[in-house]
Amino acid sequence: MSSEEAGSRTPVGFNGTFGFFTGVMTIGIGELAFMILGFVGSSGTGDCLFRHFMMPEFVVENWILLSKFVPKLFCAIFFFTKLLSKMGKKAKAKKEKHEETKQKLGSTQMGQRVINAREISNFFTVLPEGRNIVPSTSEEKLTATCARVDDMNPEDITWAFELVKTNMREMYLRAKIGWYEKEKKKEMKTPKMHYVIVRDSNDKRVGFVSFLFDVEFKLDVAYLYEIHLDNAAQGKGLGSYLMELHAEIVKHTQISKSILTCFTENTKGQKFFREGHQYIEDAYSPDGADYNILSRIMTENEPEA
Numbered sequence: 211m212s213s214e215e216a217g218s219r220t221p222v223g224f225n226g227t228f229g230f231f232t233g234v235m236t237i238g239i240g241e242l243a244f245m246i247l248g249f250v251g252s253s254g255t256g257d258c259l260f261r262h263f264m265m266p267e268f269v270v271e272n273w274i275l276l277s278k279f280v281p282k283l284f285c286a287i288f289f290f291t292k293l294l295s296k297m298g299k300k301a302k303a304k305k306e307k308h309e310e311t312k313q314k315l316g317s318t319q320m321g322q323r324v325i326n327a328r329e330i331s332n333f334f335t336v337l338p339e340g341r342n343i344v345p346s347t348s349e350e351k352l353t354a355t356c357a358r359v360d361d362m363n364p365e366d367i368t369w370a371f372e373l374v375k376t377n378m379r380e381m382y383l384r385a386k387i388g389w390y391e392k393e394k395k396k397e398m399k400t401p402k403m404h405y406v407i408v409r410d411s412n413d414k415r416v417g418f419v420s421f422l423f424d425v426e427f428k429l430d431v432a433y434l435y436e437i438h439l440d441n442a443a444q445g446k447g448l449g450s451y452l453m454e455l456h457a458e459i460v461k462h463t464q465i466s467k468s469i470l471t472c473f474t475e476n477t478k479g480q481k482f483f484r485e486g487h488q489y490i491e492d493a494y495s496p497d498g499a500d501y502n503i504l505s506r507i508m509t510e511n512e513p514e515a
Contacts, residue, residue, distance in 0.1 A: 320425060321425060323430050323463060323466075324423045324424060326463065328423050330463075332356045332357055333406075334355075341458070344408055345447060351411045353408070354455070355406070356404065356406045358402055358404055359401065359420075366407055367405075370398060370407070370436070370438075374436055378438075385501070398435070402422060403420055403422045406455060406456075408443075408451075417437075417440060419437040419456055420437075421433060421460075423463065430511070431466065432467070432468045432508070433469050450486065453483075454487075456468065464511065465508060466508065466509050466510075468506050470503075472502055474501060483504050487506070491504060492505040
């Protein structure tokens with residue numbers, strides 16, 4: 211967030227508090243006005259006034275009751291209208307930001323590669339036939355599906371989050387970054403992120419990999435966010451299949467590099483990425499941190515200014 215954005219933000223809770231008191235005042239003033247008219251209506255002058263405006267008999271006889279209900283109804287309509295307007299403005303701003311980002315990316319060759327890669331939801335439609343069948347050391351048949359998070363079943367995302375929580379929560383808590391479920395869930399729902407989910411013959415989910423095509427460190431990359439397996443699925447070659455499939459997808463899109471972060475204490479993961487899949491410590495990996503940025507060149511693209 212820029213300093214300008216930080217300075218222009220309304221303090222959290224101000225709008226809600228202001229709206230609450232405005233609503234209370236609106237209801238109170240409305241009820242007061244109706245009660246005054248009701249009092250006037252109880253006199254002969256008021257009765258004549260009501261008759262002059264040809265008010266229905268029901269309204270005249272139940273004016274006090276209506277004075278309680280009608281202001282609340284109008285207030286509810288007012289707030290509902292305001293809510294719809296606010297939601298519409300947010301949706302419009304989100305769309306404009308998306309178009310601005312897309313236009314900015316499209317101004318360079320690397321950006322255009324990112325756009326093209328993001329547009330493909332299911333990579334199994336462009337890869338050789340049969341790549342969704344997982345080679346396994348066991349006799350159990352495993353198959354994979356691929357989709358962008360925007361097109362996924364919410365239950366799949368919930369399952370993926372719970373698997374990450376099971377596998378990594380304690381390690382996050384020991385790290386400086388900490389574990390924050392709300393932020394992690396939001397990260398895992400980043401628009402245009404891809405998921406490859408593996409299921410067994412009983413349609414049980416057993417592992418997944420997620421990645422996002424983006425521009426990082428002035429280079430088009432596939433950022434590998436997560437790769438996780440259920441305990442029962444480990445040791446069957448599934449992790450290597452997901453990494454090899456990820457590499458094949460990245461090369462197909464002609465994206466320059468795959469990049470990921472791995473906690474330094476995760477020695478098993480470090481060995482898996484470095485020795486098993488040719489990732490090396492990236493030039494942008496911070497010194498002295500409790501994590502490393504690892505990367506692997508996938509396509510030798512011409513550097514851009």
